[in-house]
Amino acid sequence: MILLNGVRKAFGDKQVLRCVDLHVAKGTSMVIIGGSGTGKSVLLRCILGLVEPDAGTIAVDGHDIHEGDRDAFLARFGMLFQGAALFDSLSVWQNVAFRLLRGSLRRPKAEAREIAIEKLRRVGLTPDVADAFPAELSGGMQKRVGLARAIAADPEIIFFDEPTTGLDPIMAGVINDLIREIVTEMGATAITITHDMSSVRAIADTVAMLHEGSVKWTGPVARMDAAPDPYLQQFIHGRATGPIAAVR
Numbered sequence: 001m002i003l004l005n006g007v008r009k010a011f012g013d014k015q016v017l018r019c020v021d022l023h024v025a026k027g028t029s030m031v032i033i034g035g036s037g038t039g040k041s042v043l044l045r046c047i048l049g050l051v052e053p054d055a056g057t058i059a060v061d062g063h064d065i066h067e068g069d070r071d072a073f074l075a076r077f078g079m080l081f082q083g084a085a086l087f088d089s090l091s092v093w094q095n096v097a098f099r100l101l102r103g104s105l106r107r108p109k110a111e112a113r114e115i116a117i118e119k120l121r122r123v124g125l126t127p128d129v130a131d132a133f134p135a136e137l138s139g140g141m142q143k144r145v146g147l148a149r150a151i152a153a154d155p156e157i158i159f160f161d162e163p164t165t166g167l168d169p170i171m172a173g174v175i176n177d178l179i180r181e182i183v184t185e186m187g188a189t190a191i192t193i194t195h196d197m198s199s200v201r202a203i204a205d206t207v208a209m210l211h212e213g214s215v216k217w218t219g220p221v222a223r224m225d226a227a228p229d230p231y232l233q234q235f236i237h238g239r240a241t242g243p244i245a246a247v248r
């Protein structure tokens with residue numbers, strides 16, 4: 001479903017992605033792990049066409065991401081941005097239903113609101129939150145609103161950038177289960193970025209570890225623990241010493 005070949009991206013003289021090769025099979029859930037600042041969020045932005053790589057190719061469902069209609073391309077995706085990124089001036093339900101209120105996915109307002117309330121329920125929020133504004137919610141609630149927005153239009157492909165950061169362990173478990181369900185029930189293809197190893201185990205079919213701008217290790221989650229790669233082992237066990245320098 002998603003295929004990256006030799007993707008490179010620098011910002012100024014800072015080479016962030018050096019040569020990324022990655023493939024995500026349709027209907028599977030990939031989790032990307034890796035140190036802070038290794039380019040995980042940039043990678044997702046490249047796939048969406050929000051950041052233009054310096055070299056390499058990116059294809060979604062067999063087509064280069066620059067082919068065809070941009071709106072139709074983006075309509076296939078749902079995205080939870082790192083830090084939720086809600087619109088402050090819109091109510092919660094209007095945030096969730098943002099894409100259902102405009103463009104090619106447009107629905108009548110009452111229907112859009114109903115869908116928003118249903119999606120809020122799926123992420124553990126009650127209907128009374130619908131008319132609140134983002135500033136009135138806790139960080140964890142904002143995160144869940146961002147998640148509800150990402151799934152609002154039943155996308156084929158979903159990106160979750162740090163979906164459980166800032167949530168309590170129980171809510172993190174709820175969100176992990178939800179992501180797993182979305183992939184299994186809706187047949188969606190998902191890429192999740194996380195630092196949370198319990199999320200990795202709950203969500204992933206396959207894991208890719210980014211280090212110094214390329215995929216250091218990738219494979220099925222079941223093979224992660226026994227994989228001999230010292231970078232991967234340091235990361236999954238959170239060791240301060242090892243081949244990955246703690247000061248970057």
Ligand SMILES: Nc1ncnc2c1ncn2[C@@H]1O[C@H](COP(=O)(O)OP(=O)(O)OP(=O)(O)O)[C@@H](O)[C@H]1O
Nearest residue numbers: 011014016034035036037038039040041042043082
């Ligand atoms: N638009 C931009 N302009 C300049 N530099 C950028 C831009 N976007 C990202 N970077 C740089 O690219 C590097 C990778 O950023 P990115 O946000 O992808 O990291 P990350 O792996 O998601 O880290 P974290 O786990 O902390 O979220 C960082 O050094 C960042 O400063």
Ligand SMILES: [Mg+2]
Nearest residue numbers: 040041082161
């Ligand atoms: Mg990031």
